[in-house]
Amino acid sequence: MGVKLLLDKAHVEGIRYFDVYRREGGYRSVEKALKEMTPDTIVEEVKKSGLRGRGGAGFPTGMKWSFIAKPEGVPRHLVCNADESEPGTFKDRYLMEFLPHLLIEGLIVSSFALGSNATYIYIRGEYAWIPDILEQAIEEARANGFLGKNILGTGFDCEIYVHRGAGAYICGEETALIESLEGKRGNPRIKPPFPAIKGAWDRPTVVNNVETLAAVVPIINMGGEEYAKIGVGKSTGTKLISACGNINKPGVYEIDMTISVEEFIYSDEYCGGIPNGKRLKACIPGGSSVPILPANLLLKTAKGETRYMNYESLSDGGFATGSMMGSGGFIVLDEDQCVVRNTYTLARFYRHESCGQCSPCREGTGWMEKILKAIDTGKGKMSDIDLLWDIQRRIEGNTICPLGDAAAWPVAAAIRHFRDEFEWHVLNPEESQRRNYGLAHYADAREVVA
Amino acid sequence: MVKFSDDKINKVNEIIARYPEGKQKSALLPLLHLAQEEFGNWLDVPVMDYVAELLQITPIEVYEVATFYSMYNLKPVGKYMFEVCQTGPCMLRGSDDIIAYIGTKLGIKPGETTADGMFTLKTVECLGACGYAPMMQLGKHFREHLTKEKVDQLIEECRSKAAQNN
Ligand SMILES: Cc1cc2nc3c(=O)[nH]c(=O)nc-3n(C[C@H](O)[C@H](O)[C@H](O)COP(=O)(O)O)c2cc1C
Ligand code: SF4
């Protein structure tokens, strides 16, 4: 069993309620932080921990916190990003549903570190039952003196509010999220200015993911240095992985980033292998926008080394032969799945979610969806494959926010690694409607794990 | 007349108080949710105008937002809306079949409502339940690990709930 820092208490009966959570050692980090530490020493501790943002980009959290501007007399805000809408990702939901007090605890400590007296949780609108759970936890924390005015007699005031979104993936992007919090359409802002200087209501703002803010609790409890000893290299601490697709045990797992991808897929402690004895075809290891990898490149890097479940190893080989940790949304495809159809559904997703501000993204996502649909339904042309490649290349790097890249990468990777499957669809329009290409990509079937 | 009850007005004021002074527009998304629940599960123009008035903003500011977010219904919908996820991870676990099955069973296509106004079928994009696929949103909650049998049960459940309420 690997180390568990976040989910270790997830199965304690009643852990959703304050009394049980407190009895299990909850809210110690608030006592320690507010009574024994200063905002600056907390930021230092988070820097030492090596914690990287768990929302997808992996930016060092301590460094991000140290950028927040502190102009005299201007309030600052911490905003918790609970928009969780990247296909394949459902880890934050698990944390909020089962361990709401862990998030609230992390939010209080982080609010103190950043000087936020009004902190917001921006939660995707579809998680419609979760605000009730969070609001109950907030009320319990307040009733016990951990929120509100003069917390634990330290003079620190803090309120936490839940703000529900209303269905828009783009609101997960931090500047779109801020616009949405202000009651506007979720159109990303041009940066700079960065939110740390000018964020919500033009005030200095830090936006962090749910899991990032929950991880602050063990960091304060154990100290940044101890936290940094868990894991490997720059992948410190633990990471939540939400596993889905064709596996025996879909769900949310906490890993310490030292296990191999193969162990994660096949061990009974995690995904438990692939149902019905099917073989592994491909995997999108970090949420829908990261590159899909064929089984051989997933389990081993291009150099033939074992691939591990951490930031560095998953991206080994760059986009040519690697992928990314991303949001930790781990999507497994078995031998019966069609990469063309999978890519088409993702392209449809990004077209649906583009805010429409930049023409490469607005037009490009629609165009890619149309072409992929044609190929998927047996109406594609050979030249469409090159056209797709060309479109995705023109989107990448030419837009206001990274949604454009996120839409381009899955298409690029699918063509890069599975071009033969696209060509087969074009050449066999009828047959491709009846059966799948299967594992024909692999010259040597031994490359694929049973 | 479109108007919240006193109870709801208290709720409205409580929501507005969450945001900084003078930034009451921030309460727009939560108020639209509240209004949609209260006034028949969709946002008719008078409802949006009422929300604008409550927040002292222009109606166009409300329309802009209501049209941007997928959860606001700008047309009447059925009493029960089956919002079935169709994105990659759900597709890998058979959402296409579930969508087709519901369509056949209810005699409607995605986007349509049954003639008796009871059911709307809608396809949606990833709802954050990929590990429990196939799935749908029904009102406030998710229905997960869907099978044809479960869909049959759900339809029955909705029909008998509606019959009880009548
Ligand atoms: C299109 C798009 C969607 C995003 N969605 C999310 C999301 O749902 N949750 C999240 O935490 N971060 C999301 N992000 C990343 C945020 O912009 C931001 O980097 C993150 O919240 C920072 O928190 P972290 O440093 O703790 O990861 C998204 C980014 C983009 C470009
Ligand atoms: S890249 Fe797409 S989603 Fe991002 S701002 Fe431009 S149009 Fe909007």
Ligand code: FES
């Ligand atoms: S893909 Fe359907 S819930 Fe995520």
